[in-house]
Amino acid sequence: MNREIFEQYxxxxxxxxxxxxxxxxxxxxxxxxxxxxxxxxxxxxxxxxTISRAFEIIQLDDYYPHLIVGIIWIFILLGLVLYSFKERKYGGTLIYILFIIVFWLIFWDPILTSFLIIGSLGTAAMYSFNN
Structure with a gap:
């Protein structure tokens, strides 16, 4: 495939x-x-x-690098989707959306699940102190 034809999409x-x-x-x-x-x-x-598992997983040495890199990568892919859509490169938009879906399926459990559980508990604790 020619580079110019590829860059149309x-x-x-x-x-x-x-x-x-x-x-x-x-x-x-x-x-x-x-x-x-x-x-x-x-x-x-x-x-x-579930909560004990989340606390155990976030104590692993490699947890935070994976969490931070994963969240940054999701935002990069979302930015590429928006940029491709703005430039009317719909082929690129679909490819980047597919990348997001595949990465999200890999990233979700246990990395993001643990983060959301701990974050929910922390938010609930903060709200309970206000009352």
Missing amino acids: VSNLWLFICICLSEIIIIIWTWFFKNSQLVKDITNNPKLN
């Missing part, structure tokens, strides 16, 4: 290649964390309830 070829490589690397990195023995031991432990 996706804004920039080199940006697209960098985004594809970054997506693959981040997904593999997150997948290895998610399937590490420590995370499996925590999520498969029948003695722990």
Whole structure:
């Protein structure tokens, strides 16, 4: 495929290649964390309830780098979706939306789930102190 034809649908070829490589690397990195023995031991432990699992997972050394990189990556992809849509590059828009969906499926459990559980508990605790 010719570069000019490709750039009619996706804004920039080199940006697209960098985004594809970054997506693959981040997904593999997150997948290895998610399937590490420590995370499996925590999520498969029948003695722990959901909140206890969340507290155990956020205490892992690699949790916060994965959380921060994942949230930044989601915002980068959302920005690319908006930029592609604004530039009327609908092929790129669909590809970046697909990247978001695939990454979200990998990133959601246990990384983001633990963050949301702890955040909800913290918010509930702050509201309870006001009353």
